[in-house]
Amino acid sequence: MPGTNLTRDEARERARLLRVEEYDIVLDITDAPAGGTFRSETTVRFEANAPGASFIDLVAPTVHEVVLNGESLDPGKVFADSRIALPELVAGTNELRVVADCAYTNTGEGLHRFVDPVDGSTYLYTQFEVPDARRVFACFEQPDLKATFRFTVTAPEGWSVISNSPTPEPEDRVWRFEPTPRVSTYITALIAGPYTSVHSSWEKDGRTVPLGIWCRPSLAEYLDAEAIFEVTRQGFDWFEEKFDFPYPFAKYDQLFVPEFNAGAMENAGAVTIRDQYVFRSKVTDAAYEGRAETILHELAHMWFGDLVTMEWWNDLWLNESFATYTSVACQAAAPGSRWPHAWTSFANQMKTWAYRQDQLPSTHPIMAEIRDLDDVLVNFDGITYAKGASVLKQLVAYVGEDAFFRGVQAYFKRHAWGNTTLPDLLTALEETSGRDLSAWSRAWLETAGINILRPEVTTDAEGVITSFAVRQEAPALPEGATGEPVLRPHRIAIGLYASREDANGGSALVRTERVELDVDGELTEVPELVGHPRPAVVLLNDDDLSYAKVRLDADSLAAVTERLGDFAESLPRALCWASAWDMTRDGEMATRDYLELVLSGIGRESDIGVVQTLHRQVKLALELYADPAWREEGLSRWTAAALGFLRGAEPGGDHQLAWARAFAAVARTEEQLSLLEGLLDGSEVVEGLAVDTELRWSLLHRLVVRGRAGEAEIAAELERDATAAGERHAAYARAAVPTAEAKAAAWALVVEGDSLPNAVQESVIGGFVQPDQRELLEPWSARYFEVLKDVWESRSHEMAQQIAVGLYPALQIGRETVERTDAWLEEARPNAALRRLVTESRAGVVRALRARETDIRAGGGSGA
Structure with missing residues (x-):
């Protein structure tokens, strides 16, 4: 405004x-x-x-x-x-x-x-x-x-x-x-x-902190308060021990509120959380893990952010990165935690977000230059949260966990109720670790971009390693980004994985050797691995200590392509999945090859969070990165596989529900759509699958997108679910109807009117933009650029940002979209915040064009 x-x-x-x-x-x-x-x-x-x-x-x-x-x-x-x-x-x-x-x-x-x-x-x-x-x-x-x-x-x-x-x-x-x-x-x-509420307390050493959980009465039947209290108490125990500073406020309320723009907010002693975290229907354990991370993230903020606060928004990362790192560390290490493999989820989700953000034209140092409020409003991004937390994880490995937390303890005692800058934290960490962190800070916190680590391995005729080195690369920053690429110091582990018989008589990939070392400069020799037999897989950055894109050598890549699902532990699997996805986004692996890799390994992936991430990534790759001439074939293969995995999954389990949602998102043939209709009306049953409120909406959304359901079915479903969530689902469905009239109505609601609540506007935008409806959406590309600047200048930041990002013609993958964007940027001369959002969206189209060329060549075509 x-x-x-x-x-x-x-x-x-x-x-x-x-x-x-x-x-x-x-x-x-x-x-x-x-x-x-x-x-x-x-x-x-x-x-x-x-x-x-x-x-x-x-x-x-x-x-x-x-x-x-x-x-x-x-x-x-x-x-x-x-x-x-x-x-x-x-x-x-x-x-x-x-x-x-x-x-x-x-x-x-x-x-x-x-x-x-x-x-x-x-x-x-x-x-x-x-x-x-x-x-x-x-x-x-x-x-x-x-x-x-x-x-x-x-x-x-x-x-x-x-x-x-x-x-x-x-x-x-x-x-x-x-x-x-x-x-x-x-x-x-x-x-x-x-609001209605449930109350309890956290008690330790004669101290009592009252705890409250609040929600609307219409959600009270779904509120699993004891599970939320359990995670909260674990956080209190772990944070007070690690921070050596008492919880600083008189009570701790957590309030699940409607139409919340973010995940949660660290208001002192009165945390607000989006009420979608009160689960109305069955969800997988990944959803509970994600909610727990959010709960712990906000609790960590009571110390880092609320007790000690950044002086200005350029140190926003100190708040968010610290809360992110410590929330995952707590999940992984707190006694009794349900999620001891939380670092797998971090590698699978947070790091992927960070890598994506760091390869956009808007990439920036973790310690960003924040000139004004417009800058900070668009800076709640993957660098501020995920890259910063990744770098903190490496810092912990670099100085040692005990020294890190002793430094944090000194920091809290020294600056309680005050404001700080980055040097205040680094000074405390230098005192406790004995390390000079000035060079580390310059390399990691004050520069942008991402490094690539590659192994260089030679063996003799018997397969024994005769030399081993890690080569570090600093790719050029994305077009439009400011700064220069730099080589950084990395604290990493290298894992050697060999075949071993598992408990079922099969073959598993098990780590047989681990070396932890500092990597610096262009080439780092690793003499400790010389003389070891060459294993099936050499994995750099094992245990995910550092922040870098990792590539596999040719032999390891071949083994992983055949046997990714054979890793005995979830974290190395997640690291290999992440590497393959990054290669696909970078145009180093064709979409069709990525699909084959996923189909060969996903059936043996036990981590449900990784499975659900793979579902999203495969769908995105097929929709955006695949050769358009092959796309339908790829989608058909994926849809058939999803249905097969759904039918073969354990009845009532997390994997069955995840595959049901994955199948519902891409069903396309008459037979498949009829199955969705049958599941919705009860004439079809998949043993163990509960077709509850949220899944019903997912099924209906797909039927609407494909023209198999319309207003009558939407109205009937809304009558069954006459709630705020039901209204959002119905708004999505109405915007997803595959007619020009429906698209015009949705556009008018969002762009020409300004009365929609934030959550409903988000739903309408989500329904409007459907990959299956590219041709129907194409005429709106020009309209987007005609109205964008006026929308930005007349709406509040949150509402304008939804429109700027959500309605950008990201599905129109072609040079015309890039050229149209460039022309608008030149003519409209938007302010820095809007320019950033649009150039980020443009970069997505450019990346898709590059990845698509790779897939075209893999299919024997010559590309455009």
Whole structure:
């Protein structure tokens, strides 16, 4: 939106002048069921180092009063462009009072308002990261101006109100919360409505922390509170031991809220989580593992992010990478954890995300240059989360786990309730490890791009290794990226895998030797492996210690192609799967060969998270990277295989459900679509498969896409599932109807109207964009570029970003799309945030063209 930006220079100058002490915030949400606006009254006390002028942030339809140090200021003169000018601050203590009408939103930003179709009740929650506390109360909206916050809230009768401080007993519908500790604006929170709750506690060494879990009553029957409490308590135990710092807040509530844009948000003591994590239907264990990682990620933030906070958003990665790394480490190591193989999921999902992001034109150093709020709003990406966490994992291997956590402990004690920059953390780690981390930091945190590691192996006539080295490459950065490629120091393990008889009399690939070493420069000799018999597979970066693309030598690649499913452990399998996928994306492996590899090994893959990732990757490769002349053949092979695996899977198991969803996503023949219809109406049964609410929608979506179902079936299914989730599914289905009229209606809802809630808009966009409907979608490519800039400038960031990314013509793989994009970029001259999103989408088309050429050549064609 125009006028809502804040530059780093402005924030630095404001922090130089001011120290904020306390906020007293009074909100009246009595009329929330009617929507519109609510009264917000803010009194803030702050110190000014010298007389001067500054400003406070506020996004509000109306400002009624501005009183600075007892003097009334004319709102019409001092309020503009999301700021209230403070023209005459005195040295020392200042007091500001602002009374305004602020607006409820349906975009997931600020104070989001949602009406549950099941009970007709209104539910509210706040989402303030990055700059949206100013949508609810006047504040100095930057992370280094911490303060205490006292909330007083008047709410409708029968509501619950939850905030950062423990929930008080209301007095005549007024909830008076005690002040918070010193925290940043973006982690304050308010959640209100007739939510239901379950309560427990975490106890240790005579200390008790109250725990609460909240959701809407319409989801209460699905809330597995004890499982959530179990993961939460494991996190409390593990983090307190590793951090050697008590949990810093008075209580810990987790609130499952509707229409949430992200996975969750680390509000101090009042974490909000998307309520899709309250599973209405059967899901695989991978979903429970993913939810547990989210729970632990947000809990880790209570220390890293909330207790100690970055000074400015260029160190956002310190928050997110640390929380990501420690959440997975906790899952893998906490006593009693259900997911001791969590690093397999990390390699399979997080690292893949990071590798993808690091090969886009927008790649950037982990410690990114954040010039203003526009920059940070698009920087919640695979580098900030996944690459940063991967690099932290390597740092732990580099300095040692004990030294790493001793450094973290010192960091928390030294900077509690304050703000820090990267050198503060590195200083603590250098003290405890004895390592000089300045060169490491420059190579890993201050440069962009990804390295490739390749083994160089020679053997004698008897198959004994006579030389072994690791060659490191630094490929050129993507077109449009800034910076230069660099070779980095890597701490890696090398695993030798040989055939051994397994318990069933078959043959397994088992690690027979492991060497851990530092790799630096272009070529690193590994004399420790000389004299060993050449194994079936040599695997660089075994145990996934470093962050690098790994390639297999020719003999290992041949063995993996035949026997990938034979690895006895899940992590080396995941690393090989990831390498094969990366080769496919890079155009080093043809899509048809990747399909063969998956079909040969997926039946022996036990890790359900890996299986589901392979499902998504195969479908994407076939849709985007395959020779168009061969694509239908490849999809037919995959669909037939999916049906075969579905029928052969253990009844009622995770793999059966995963294959059912994979098959439902690609069914195409009349016979296959009839099977979907039969599963939906009950005339067909797959033993053990529960065709429950969510699976029913998946089946119906596919039938709609292929023209076998329409409005009557959609309306009937919505009547069966008259919930918010059902409304989203129905919106998706209606946008997926394969007619020009349906596409026009969907486009009008998203682009020409602006009333859709965030979650419904996302569903409509998802239904609109169907790979099966490329020709039907082609005319909308030009329309996208015609409206994009206006949409970006007229919508909130979250809503505009959904449209900019979701409606980009990514399925129109051709030079015309690239040229049309380039012409628009040249003519429209978008701001940096929008330019980044569009160039990332363009890069996807360019990559698909390159991968497609590889597949064309593999099929005997000459390409375009």
